Amino acid sequence: MNPISTEAAESARLEPRVGLLGVVMFGAGTAIGVSILSVLGPAAKVAGSGLLVAMVLAALPMLPFALVYAYLSSALPKSGASYEWPARFVHPLFGFMIAWLRILGSVGVIVTLATVLVNYLRMVWPVPELATKAVVITALFGINLLGIRVAAQAQTVMMVFLLAAMGLFCVTGVGKVDLAQLGDPLAAGWPAVLAAVPLMITLFLGIESATEIGEEVRDARKTIPRGIALAVALTACVYACVATVALGLIGPAALGASAAPLLEAARGPLGQLAEPLIVGAAVFAVLKTLNALVMIFSRYLFAMGRGGVLPAPLGRLHPVKNSPTVALAVAWLASMAGLLLPSNLVFLLLAVNIPTMLKYLGSCLAAIRLVKHHPELHRSAQLGLSATSVRIAGWIGIVAAAAIIVAGLKADARPYLLVVGWGVVGLGYWFARRRSR
Numbered sequence: 001m002n003p004i005s006t007e008a009a010e011s012a013r014l015e016p017r018v019g020l021l022g023v024v025m026f027g028a029g030t031a032i033g034v035s036i037l038s039v040l041g042p043a044a045k046v047a048g049s050g051l052l053v054a055m056v057l058a059a060l061p062m063l064p065f066a067l068v069y070a071y072l073s074s075a076l077p078k079s080g081a082s083y084e085w086p087a088r089f090v091h092p093l094f095g096f097m098i099a100w101l102r103i104l105g106s107v108g109v110i111v112t113l114a115t116v117l118v119n120y121l122r123m124v125w126p127v128p129e130l131a132t133k134a135v136v137i138t139a140l141f142g143i144n145l146l147g148i149r150v151a152a153q154a155q156t157v158m159m160v161f162l163l164a165a166m167g168l169f170c171v172t173g174v175g176k177v178d179l180a181q182l183g184d185p186l187a188a189g190w191p192a193v194l195a196a197v198p199l200m201i202t203l204f205l206g207i208e209s210a211t212e213i214g215e216e217v218r219d220a221r222k223t224i225p226r227g228i229a230l231a232v233a234l235t236a237c238v239y240a241c242v243a244t245v246a247l248g249l250i251g252p253a254a255l256g257a258s259a260a261p262l263l264e265a266a267r268g269p270l271g272q273l274a275e276p277l278i279v280g281a282a283v284f285a286v287l288k289t290l291n292a293l294v295m296i297f298s299r300y301l302f303a304m305g306r307g308g309v310l311p312a313p314l315g316r317l318h319p320v321k322n323s324p325t326v327a328l329a330v331a332w333l334a335s336m337a338g339l340l341l342p343s344n345l346v347f348l349l350l351a352v353n354i355p356t357m358l359k360y361l362g363s364c365l366a367a368i369r370l371v372k373h374h375p376e377l378h379r380s381a382q383l384g385l386s387a388t389s390v391r392i393a394g395w396i397g398i399v400a401a402a403a404i405i406v407a408g409l410k411a412d413a414r415p416y417l418l419v420v421g422w423g424v425v426g427l428g429y430w431f432a433r434r435r436s437r
Helices: 020-031 040-059 062-075 081-089 092-121 129-145 148-174 190-201 220-257 261-307 325-338 343-351 354-373 375-380 387-408 414-436
Strands: none
Touching (some): 020 261, 040 062, 040 190, 040 220, 062 081, 062 220, 062 354, 062 375, 062 387, 081 261, 092 129, 092 261, 092 325, 092 354, 092 414, 129 148, 129 261, 129 325, 148 220, 190 387, 261 325, 354 387, 354 414
């Protein structure tokens, strides 16, 4: 077998230990993160009440992505899917580069979210920055070492706490909503609404996260598509309720002027309870997103090790916990190294959503090629989409991902240079490893 083959070595098999609830919690838990606490202010400043329209528009590109991921999971569920599908159905090098670029983004997001968490904790306790980041990251990797079942249970508990906090805000605030505060959603004009869309897209990223543990989901070909649909519905409901109540409580002007918009909105209905509630919600939002990111990071490293494109030990599993211990250890070491990066570079790493869009693009292309070259897999897919429907969703997803990548060039070109540099390193590694074999 070619040492860099699209046929993954099947000696290391992950066991299905996650059900429908876990799939929903991983998907919605990744998407419903700290962004809801921070993005409402900038979006309101740009579009006023039009942020509600911008939120709907931002969700549209995620629909073909969600459909493609649900379809692929119903045909061939794989752990480390964002590597496995492009490598198998497009080209091994293409799959490798998609996953290689994600290493850069994963480290940056993990470290930066840990920084956000410390900033929120410091609103209540004067915790040491570096030590707290290291402890939080290490604790979450430790939870994942115990196995996917424990990680899924932790994700569910944290998600329940976050939903309870958001629910309390909405229930206590809805009675004090002033419809006059909402105003005309299009008062700022369509250009302002469209300008707010890139800000709102971050609210929905990660909705497909459970596809990365495809082999660890019970009856995955049915469970994952159902879980993605439920995660999309849950995420949309939470965002719509929170944004509408916040706007109705203090209006778009006050929301846009505040450094902590959701906290400002919560002070009216919740009084002194607002600060601990919103800080607590932020902490749980960051923790559960970090937990999902740790799971995703380790799974695609595991898949690359199992497939022979990274060192084979990465593809090994713990004999009892069935967790990819070496992949988790390498991901932890990379995250610890990330703590030493200067803060401005960490910001650049966070700004790199390019690997995420390339991941979406790669999976959309994989779905199109699966339909064309593997009709037997298409016929076996539990999500009964026609070949034409898959192609349409795939091409819409490809265009949307490419458009988002290009649009980011106007904001800052430096992340693109960073991605290109890391990509060159990856290409060098690929060809050097291939020659050594």
